[in-house]
Amino acid sequence: MPSETSAVRTVNRISDILNCFTSKQPLLNLTTISNTLNLPKSTCHRLLTALEAQGFLARDTAGRGYRLGYQLLYWGMVAQTTLDLRNEALPSLQALCETTGETAILSIRDGNVGICLAMVESSQSVRLTMQVGRRIMLHAGASSKVLWAFLPEPEIRQILAEIELSPVQVNTITDREQLLLELGRIRERGYAVSFEETDAGAMGIAAPVYDHAGQPIAGIGIAAPLSRFPAERVSVMAPAVVDAARALSARLGARMNG
DSSP states (O other): OOOOOHHHHHHHHHHHHHHTOOSSOOOBOHHHHHHHHTOOHHHHHHHHHHHHHTTSEEEOTTSSOEEEOHHHHHHHHHHHHHHHHHHHHHHHHHHHHHHHSSEEEEEEEETTEEEEEEEEOOOSSSOOOOOTTOEEETTSSHHHHHHHHTSOHHHHHHHHHHSOOOOOSTTOOOOHHHHHHHHHHHHHHTSEEEESSSSTTEEEEEEEEEOTTSOEEEEEEEEEEGGGOOGGGHHHHHHHHHHHHHHHHHHTTOOOOO
């Protein structure tokens, strides 16, 4: 078995240190951790200091040792929110898939990229699929564009200034002014549409999902082959996508008007 690289060894040691803490042993000192992991005290101290500086560990006020830090609590809350969102979305995704006969997708924004968080695949022999966890640039595809079209204007322009509008497929929008106009059209009609922006021979429709505070936090949509979904069919299927997004938003506590 090949030897670990320095980076991998460090990551493994950090993981081992964090795993030392349990509900029965929430407070540990340098000596205990060093002995438990058979690490030299100097190495252990250096890692503990770095973890404390990043908020992963916190020193006990009485000087007795270390506890897990608030950064881990924050990550846990983020993870729990993501897991809750996925679980809450599955009924809407399943219903949308059944109504339209197409693959239903839930997407979220991570900084300046969109991520496929969950998917219910169409049962049709010719269908589109998307790998869960796939990362797509925000300017490409309905499921990505809908993630920032409903943000406040200053935030939209900040994202636009930061991202590189690289072409992904033949119809990816790469002009900033055109993209701003497209985001405006998405806000006006309440959903995003794309034709061959991320995948050849594919189209998509997506609508925004809101949380209890009325903030856009996700997008729900469908992906379909162009051969079965010409442009004139969008107006027929878009209401089902919007309804699915509204149903999920309502489950998340959003107040839906109209």
